[in-house]
Amino acid sequence: DADVTQTPRNRITKTGKRIMLECSQTKGHDRMYWYRQDPGLGLRLIYYSFDVKDINKGEISDGYSVSRQAQAKFSLSLESAIPNQTALYFCATSDLPGGGEETQYFGPGTRLLVL
Amino acid sequence: EDQVTQSPEALRLQEGESSSLNCSYTVSGLRGLFWYRQDPGKGPEFLFTLYSAGEEKEKERLKATLTKKESFLHITAPKPEDSATYLCAATENSGAGSYQLTFGKGTKLSVIP
Numbered sequence: 001d002a003d004v005t006q007t008p009r010n011r012i013t014k015t016g017k018r019i020m021l022e023c024s025q026t027k028g029h030d031r032m033y034w035y036r037q038d039p040g041l042g043l044r045l046i047y048y049s050f051d052v053k054d055i056n057k058g059e060i061s062d063g064y065s066v067s068r069q070a071q072a073k074f075s076l077s078l079e080s081a082i083p084n085q086t087a088l089y090f091c092a093t094s095d096l097p098g099g100g101e102e103t104q105y106f107g108p109g110t111r112l113l114v115l
Numbered sequence: 116e117d118q119v120t121q122s123p124e125a126l127r128l129q130e131g132e133s134s135s136l137n138c139s140y141t142v143s144g145l146r147g148l149f150w151y152r153q154d155p156g157k158g159p160e161f162l163f164t165l166y167s168a169g170e171e172k173e174k175e176r177l178k179a180t181l182t183k184k185e186s187f188l189h190i191t192a193p194k195p196e197d198s199a200t201y202l203c204a205a206t207e208n209s210g211a212g213s214y215q216l217t218f219g220k221g222t223k224l225s226v227i228p
Contacts, residue, residue, distance in 0.1 A: 004158075033216075043159070043202070043218040058216075090158050102147060102206075106158030 003027045004107035006091050012113045013081050021076045021110050023091030031094045032074040033104075034058075034066060036087040043090070049074055081114045088112075118142075119205050121219035128226050131192045136222045138203035139185040142215070148186050150179050151202040153221070159202055162188075193226045200224070 004025045013019050023032065034046040045058030047066040055066060063085060067075045078085055088111050094104040122137045140148065147166055151159035163172045165181040172179050176197065178189040188201055204218040 040220065042220040043204070045216050092158075102164055103161055104149065104151075104159075105161060106151075108158050109156070 006107040006110050010111045014115050017081050019078050023074045025093045029093040029095045033092040034076045035090045038087050083114045086114045119217045119219040121222050125223045130228050133191045136188040140205045142205045142207040144207050146206045149204045153200045195226045198226045
């Protein structure tokens, strides 16, 4: 089974609709992240969470919100979707063991199309 | 503005033809430099993290190196299965409790049999 899962894998929605993308991980990591990837722009950080009580905005948080329901679950919401939020969305997790190196693990991605 | 720039954007190699991919960064106070491999339609796959100038790490045909301004991903005798987009990313020491991660746009590598 995959360590980081994302649902749905593909989603088509209409402008103005609220949608939620979900991420679950079985790696036991405290740190979780949401990114979006656009052709020609690379990956950009939307939100990150270093533990269940910690939520932080990333580079492009406007129009998005997140919820860290448990150590293993981190959801991304688009309150009112707009066409320029059409992108490939990735969830990632990482750990930073004391004195060790950080390793990030990405989910398979959710392809979102906003009409 | 902190930047991570990868070159070339695309690279075609014959099988067995060694080469290097470049990642230059301007983040202040580098905390870590990451390399990932991404196959079409999939999430990035972690390859390496480098923390200090002079550091090198190897994995099969790949070797990553780091200087104060750039990182190289050396590919020795590549095979067609090495074809993918290679991404680098940099984190900086941006203060307690904060996190800044900047990705480059990637180098698309094609290895021709």
